[in-house]
Amino acid sequence: MRFGTREQNCPFFIKKYRKTIKRSDSTMYDIIIIGAGVTGCSVARYLSRYQAKVCVVERADDVCCGTSKANSAIVHAGYDAAHGSLMAKMNVKGSQMMPALAKELDFPFQQNGSLVVCMHEDDMLYLKELYENGIKNGVKGLEIVGKERMRELEPNVSDDAVAALWAPTAGIVCPFTLTIALAENANTNGVDFKFNTEVTAVVRNGDHWTVQTNQGALDTNYVVNAAGLYADVFHNMVSAKKIHITPRRGDYFILDHATDGFVKHTVFQLPGKYGKGVLVAPTVHGNTIVGPTAVDIEDKEGTNTTLAGLDEVTAKADIAIQNIPLRQTITSFAGLRAHEDHHEFIIGEAEDAPHFIDCAGIESPGLSSSPAIGMTVADLLRDKMHLQPNPKFNGVRKGIIDPKTLSLQERAELIQKDPAYGQIVCRCESVTEGQILDAIHRPLGAKSIDGVKFRTRAGMGRCQAGFCTPRVIEILARELGVGQNEITKNGGASKLIVGNTKDRA
Numbered sequence: 001m002r003f004g005t006r007e008q009n010c011p012f013f014i015k016k017y018r019k020t021i022k023r024s025d026s027t028m029y030d031i032i033i034i035g036a037g038v039t040g041c042s043v044a045r046y047l048s049r050y051q052a053k054v055c056v057v058e059r060a061d062d063v064c065c066g067t068s069k070a071n072s073a074i075v076h077a078g079y080d081a082a083h084g085s086l087m088a089k090m091n092v093k094g095s096q097m098m099p100a101l102a103k104e105l106d107f108p109f110q111q112n113g114s115l116v117v118c119m120h121e122d123d124m125l126y127l128k129e130l131y132e133n134g135i136k137n138g139v140k141g142l143e144i145v146g147k148e149r150m151r152e153l154e155p156n157v158s159d160d161a162v163a164a165l166w167a168p169t170a171g172i173v174c175p176f177t178l179t180i181a182l183a184e185n186a187n188t189n190g191v192d193f194k195f196n197t198e199v200t201a202v203v204r205n206g207d208h209w210t211v212q213t214n215q216g217a218l219d220t221n222y223v224v225n226a227a228g229l230y231a232d233v234f235h236n237m238v239s240a241k242k243i244h245i246t247p248r249r250g251d252y253f254i255l256d257h258a259t260d261g262f263v264k265h266t267v268f269q270l271p272g273k274y275g276k277g278v279l280v281a282p283t284v285h286g287n288t289i290v291g292p293t294a295v296d297i298e299d300k301e302g303t304n305t306t307l308a309g310l311d312e313v314t315a316k317a318d319i320a321i322q323n324i325p326l327r328q329t330i331t332s333f334a335g336l337r338a339h340e341d342h343h344e345f346i347i348g349e350a351e352d353a354p355h356f357i358d359c360a361g362i363e364s365p366g367l368s369s370s371p372a373i374g375m376t377v378a379d380l381l382r383d384k385m386h387l388q389p390n391p392k393f394n395g396v397r398k399g400i401i402d403p404k405t406l407s408l409q410e411r412a413e414l415i416q417k418d419p420a421y422g423q424i425v426c427r428c429e430s431v432t433e434g435q436i437l438d439a440i441h442r443p444l445g446a447k448s449i450d451g452v453k454f455r456t457r458a459g460m461g462r463c464q465a466g467f468c469t470p471r472v473i474e475i476l477a478r479e480l481g482v483g484q485n486e487i488t489k490n491g492g493a494s495k496l497i498v499g500n501t502k503d504r505a
């Protein structure tokens with residue numbers, strides 16, 4: 001095997017980290033997973049069923065800070081990916097695993113079904129192709145429905161729509177809670193997580209890999225590359241067979257709860273060259289999501305929305321669904337798909353780099369596929385490393401109690417036991433102090449304002465954190481034993497409080 005110099009392998013290493021690498025600890029890991037997105041956390045969770053020393057290394061200060069937090073949150077049925085592709089296999093298996101996983105790990109998931117709406121008789125051929133591809137992929141319950149049934153399912157479907165592909169097994173999920181639940185369960189079952197730890201190089205060191213990070217070097221027998229948009233950088237460091245990932249941006253609108261029920265199913269337009277088109281869907285939390293666009297960019301950090309992108313969403317949104325209440329928009333956001341040049345998942349040991357396992361090119365339907373990817377990679381490593389079952393493995397995780405989901409009597413009992421559940425902190429989403437305390441103190445607990453937000457929804461409502469931010473900062477500072485000026489929005493330098501007004505000269 002041949003390796004380039006550290007500088008050849010990793011150009012950004014030179015600029016940012018050209019200094020002596022310290023060894024952060026002397027532990028030799030069996031497996032290091034780069035990236036705590038849904039892919040890395042799922043691999044970690046399924047690996048925790050076996051006896052192995054596993055560590056997830058993440059550059060951000062929490063799990064779910066990359067693409068996994070910014071997507072449509074659809075569990076695709078699996079009719080779309082090309083028959084025979086790994087993408088199709090992972091999608092169908094992942095979506096079949098999702099309902100049971102949601103029960104086991106207690107995250108919000110609804111099997112609400114999806115419609116792909118065909119607007120012109122001329123395009124019926126493509127709708128039928130999609131149906132046939134889905135049948136070949138093994139998707140159950142697919143049906144092409146005519147105008148009447150389509151409108152019965154979705155009354156706001158456009159008057160011009162001619163037919164739709166109905167997929168009853170499609171679903172919607174909370175992508176944050178899915179990722180957090182996988183990570184928490186992995187951690188409870190023995191997997192280490194290192195945050196604020198940016199991998200700068202992966203180099204072969206005799207009989208093992210050395211993973212160099214901004215916090216020092218870590219040694220490991222196997223590396224799992226689940227670095228999302230950066231998976232090509234790490235793959236190309238160790239393999240002569242280069243891959244290339246393009247960030248493909250998608251812009252969205254999120255509409256207020258007031259639109260709950262506007263659509264009950266995920267409504268897609270018939271897919272085009274750049275993907276599944278603009279969709280309109282309910283979220284598991286009662287909002288409506290509208291988007292995304294699909295624009296190739298160069299900047300792997302370019303998660304900003306653009307006026308052009310949002311204008312495009314507005315222009316295309318009502319092709320399949322009419323009268324969308326876009327005036328109820330409470331926020332917009334953008335996510336970046338990790339589009340690999342061949343539009344295929346790359347999962348498995350790199351041909352010319354033994355013990356380096358790729359999970360690269362995990363673009364949509366990566367969220368839907370995540371349980372299947374996690375299980376596939378864990379099983380691959382079990383077989384290669386002869387891993388034995390973890391006798392202490394407990395696959396069940398309880399989520400944060402949401403008093404809104406309890407009866408009045410249960411709620412009263414909960415408040416009696418713990419009065420913090422009677423203190424509303426986020427008025428828009430009715431999030432209580434009890435939920436925030438649980439979010440902070442559970443395994444891999446929240447350390448930042450976004451950490452609280454993604455675990456409890458405090459700040460995700462109509463006022464977009466205008467009212468609850470000061471209270472959340474206060475609670476975080478008190479519980480973590482630090483000053484309020486130490487609390488960040490999402491780690492790093494993202495501090496909100498820079499000083500006391502009275503200190504100003």
Ligand SMILES: Cc1cc2nc3c(=O)[nH]c(=O)nc-3n(C[C@H](O)[C@H](O)[C@H](O)COP(=O)(O)OP(=O)(O)OC[C@H]3O[C@@H](n4cnc5c(N)ncnc54)[C@H](O)[C@@H]3O)c2cc1C
Binds near residue numbers: 058065072074075
């Ligand atoms: C617009 C859009 C819509 C989508 N819609 C859907 C959908 O409806 N359904 C669906 O199934 N899928 C959807 N997807 C795809 C899905 O979101 C992704 O496939 C999935 O989230 C990828 O997860 P990941 O863990 O591979 O990547 P990520 O979530 O990006 O995680 C990678 C992690 O690696 C970390 N990392 C990167 N570099 C380093 C480093 N040097 N050191 C340490 N850590 C590092 C990052 O910080 C990040 O946390 C969509 C994607 C987009 C963008």
